[in-house]
Amino acid sequence: GGPFVTLESTHAIVNAAAEAGRGAGAFNVIQIELAEALTAGAADAHAPVILQISENAVKYHGSLEPIALATLAIARASEFPVAVHLDHAESVDLIHEAVELGFTSVMFDGSTLDYDANVALTAELAAYCHAHGVGIEAELGEVGGKDGVHAPGVRTDPTEAAEFVAATGVDALAVAVGSSHAMTSRDAKLDLELISAIRDAVPVPLVLHGSSGVADENLTKAVEAGMTKVNISTHLNHAFTDTVREVLAANPEMVDTRKYLGAGREAVRAEVTRLLGVLLAAN
Numbered sequence: 001g002g003p004f005v006t007l008e009s010t011h012a013i014v015n016a017a018a019e020a021g022r023g024a025g026a027f028n029v030i031q032i033e034l035a036e037a038l039t040a041g042a043a044d045a046h047a048p049v050i051l052q053i054s055e056n057a058v059k060y061h062g063s064l065e066p067i068a069l070a071t072l073a074i075a076r077a078s079e080f081p082v083a084v085h086l087d088h089a090e091s092v093d094l095i096h097e098a099v100e101l102g103f104t105s106v107m108f109d110g111s112t113l114d115y116d117a118n119v120a121l122t123a124e125l126a127a128y129c130h131a132h133g134v135g136i137e138a139e140l141g142e143v144g145g146k147d148g149v150h151a152p153g154v155r156t157d158p159t160e161a162a163e164f165v166a167a168t169g170v171d172a173l174a175v176a177v178g179s180s181h182a183m184t185s186r187d188a189k190l191d192l193e194l195i196s197a198i199r200d201a202v203p204v205p206l207v208l209h210g211s212s213g214v215a216d217e218n219l220t221k222a223v224e225a226g227m228t229k230v231n232i233s234t235h236l237n238h239a240f241t242d243t244v245r246e247v248l249a250a251n252p253e254m255v256d257t258r259k260y261l262g263a264g265r266e267a268v269r270a271e272v273t274r275l276l277g278v279l280l281a282a283n
Helices: 010-020 032-044 055-061 065-076 092-101 115-131 158-168 192-201 216-225 234-250 257-280
Strands: 024-028 049-054 082-089 105-108 135-140 172-175 206-208 227-232
Touching (some): 010 024, 024 082, 032 049, 032 234, 092 105, 092 115, 115 135, 115 158, 135 158, 158 172, 192 206, 227 234
Parallel strands (some): 024 227, 049 082, 105 135, 135 172, 172 206
16 A cells, blocks of 8 residues: 555554653544544544454454454554554453454453452563564553442552552553543543552553543543543444434435444544544643
8 A cells, every 4th residue: 555554553652642741542443434433533633543442342243353454454544643452352362363463552451350360461461462562551440349440439559550560561551540431421530639649650651441431621631640541432432323313313214324324424533533632632
């Protein structure tokens, strides 16, 4: 292809954002339309972006390779930096497959394991990923916390987070600071003081999961307090689905899937541009 045939490393995008005190947007791909929308929206914002495929999305499609190859191709075609990340993988085999397919980073979720087992397996996977030039993100909620960073009321301890990073060698850490997954309202209360304390204690960039539940001004405040990679999925699914509902309601005779999925894609594109502006507005 043309001049833009390589992916950007997730590490490069996240580290550059961390150094600048800005946020790096990481958005989830479920259908190919979302990969297109996210990449186009980031280009409109003149910003880098991280496209994420979660283990749940892989289960939905039945396998990783088809949605991954499409997403990787769309990412490579962008003139702005785009990285492709495996989100929330508990399966070691899936992590190996993502590395082989050319993902630029993976996220291993060992939160269902006890602390020592989580450290041991995360360290092993970090060594594997680094040997292949791939970044790795992990998560730490509370010791033995079954839902890790997503259980309501769970908070990450800064000292333990620093120990975990030192023991595992991960490149980024998802921490529990008050958000939770799949929130449909945007009223999560983030603990900004805790973010700053973890930021001071931990030498790698921090990741905010469940960011759909966080209002714009609080996303900016979270980045200013020390968050870097900001994961947003549900909020963009809302933009897509709300638009599809409106188009179908207004056009009861419509059957061409391109017409309503295309409208959803455009809605997500615009919202990605807007959200990246919020994340880049920090400081």
